[in-house]
Amino acid sequence: MVLKVENLKKYYGKKREIRAVDGISFEIQEGEIFSLLGPNGAGKTTTIKCILGLRKPTSGSIQFSGQYGIAYVPEGKELYENYSVERMIATAEELTENFDAKRCWKLTEEFNIPFREKLANLSNGEQTLLYIALTLSQRADLYIFDEPTLGLDPIARNKVLERIRAIPIENEGAAVLYTSHILSEVEKISDKVAILCNGKIAEMDLLDNMKEKFCSIVLENVKLPDLPFIVKYKSTSSENVYITYRADAERLGFECKPASLEMVFEAVIMNQVENSNKG
Amino acid sequence: MLEVINLWFYIDFHSHVPIYQQIKDNIKSLILRGTFKPGEFIPSIRSLAHDIGVNLNTVARAYKELETEGVIRAERGEGYVVVGVDVENLKKQALEELRKAVVKCVKLGISIEELKNQIEEVFKDGAQG
Numbered sequence: 001m002v003l004k005v006e007n008l009k010k011y012y013g014k015k016r017e018i019r020a021v022d023g024i025s026f027e028i029q030e031g032e033i034f035s036l037l038g039p040n041g042a043g044k045t046t047t048i049k050c051i052l053g054l055r056k057p058t059s060g061s062i063q064f065s066g067q068y069g070i071a072y073v074p075e076g077k078e079l080y081e082n083y084s085v086e087r088m089i090a091t092a093e094e095l096t097e098n099f100d101a102k103r104c105w106k107l108t109e110e111f112n113i114p115f116r117e118k119l120a121n122l123s124n125g126e127q128t129l130l131y132i133a134l135t136l137s138q139r140a141d142l143y144i145f146d147e148p149t150l151g152l153d154p155i156a157r158n159k160v161l162e163r164i165r166a167i168p169i170e171n172e173g174a175a176v177l178y179t180s181h182i183l184s185e186v187e188k189i190s191d192k193v194a195i196l197c198n199g200k201i202a203e204m205d206l207l208d209n210m211k212e213k214f215c216s217i218v219l220e221n222v223k224l225p226d227l228p229f230i231v232k233y234k235s236t237s238s239e240n241v242y243i244t245y246r247a248d249a250e251r252l253g254f255e256c257k258p259a260s261l262e263m264v265f266e267a268v269i270m271n272q273v274e275n276s277n278k279g
Numbered sequence: 280m281l282e283v284i285n286l287w288f289y290i291d292f293h294s295h296v297p298i299y300q301q302i303k304d305n306i307k308s309l310i311l312r313g314t315f316k317p318g319e320f321i322p323s324i325r326s327l328a329h330d331i332g333v334n335l336n337t338v339a340r341a342y343k344e345l346e347t348e349g350v351i352r353a354e355r356g357e358g359y360v361v362v363g364v365d366v367e368n369l370k371k372q373a374l375e376e377l378r379k380a381v382v383k384c385v386k387l388g389i390s391i392e393e394l395k396n397q398i399e400e401v402f403k404d405g406a407q408g
Contacts, residue, residue: 032336033334033336162332165334169329184293187292188292190334191336207297208297208337208340211295258295260295
């Protein structure tokens with residue numbers, strides 16, 4: 001186990017009325033790529049900041065175990081604007097333990113970053129790529145990426161995703177914590193996914209399990225069966241499409257149709273919002 | 280001797296079919312086609328993960344299940360060796376799929392003669408299509 005988060009809470013405001021993170025627990029194992037997936041404002045970044053010690057949790061515990069530490073690419077990237085790329089890499093080598101400058105040069109080349117240029121003259125995308133290259137060149141037990149592909153073109157984005165995927169392959173035992181609201185990216189690189197909504201984990205499982213666990217069923221306008229999870233996904237004039245657990249649907253003899261991660265994501269979020277409105 | 284093995288297969292990340300399942304199906308069909316023969320090593324978890332662009336854990340899960348099903352076996356410290364695919368079981372699965380397809384055809388009003396023609400054509404063509 002690399003990271004264990006238990007019942008983490010982070011409340012803001014005078015009366016602690018803003019519950020940015022509201023009691024979440026998860027574990028990240030060695031070699032695992034773990035994604036926090038959720039709409040804007042779900043609590044992804046706050047969770048990460050608590051893990052990094054940049055925010056003090058209201059309550060809960062965070063346990064990290066490893067010998068090298070955590071490498072982190074924040075959502076807003078700040079680098080020394082007056083430095084050239086070359087100098088930035090040299091500085092990172094001086095300041096960072098277990099930093100592999102050769103590897104960083106290789107990544108810079110792979111990401112097509114002009115290495116003589118001042119950082120201020122790089123495009124936003126290039127700055128992001130440089131930050132990612134610097135992070136990937138550091139030996140860590142846990143690599144945290146907060147929306148790393150924001151503002152990257154599709155080719156650069158795929159390069160970054162491939163590099164993130166390779167982290168556990170190239171660094172024995174290393175794990176990744178990755179946040180995104182882009183489903184197609186999460187589908188491509190995650191082992192495990194936690195769907196975050198209103199500061200709570202609404203669903204968490206291996207991505208492959210999630211695909212098997214849910215299905216869609218089509219019902220004519222009849223009384224809804226009483227099931228632990230059933231969310232209306234779509235309505236036509238005479239029928240409704242629901243997302244539910246496959247096991248329940250099969251038990252009741254419904255015809256199970258596939259549900260994409262996109263459908264599951266929407267259903268899980270809708271269900272969570274509904275429940276918190278009730279509560 | 281230079282031998283080109285056509286190993287790479289396509290993984291559809293957005294499919295509702297779990298990725299480990301897609302890997303299992305592809306390995307089985309590579310064994311059925313004779314690309315991997317009983318007693319031979321299949322690619323290591325690491326190298327397959329790298330080649331097809333899939334996470335280590337996912338390939339590990341697929342291999343573990345293939346091992347449980349008796350399709351491959353672990354050679355201590357060396358990797359995985361092909362045992363063989365349970366052809367009878369696959370035949371059963373294929374027939375079940377055919378049955379579903381036939382039901383669909385019947386619902387669409389396709390006659391038994393048309394279905395027979397289709398089947399005979401496939402056999403005439405040598406069942407490669």
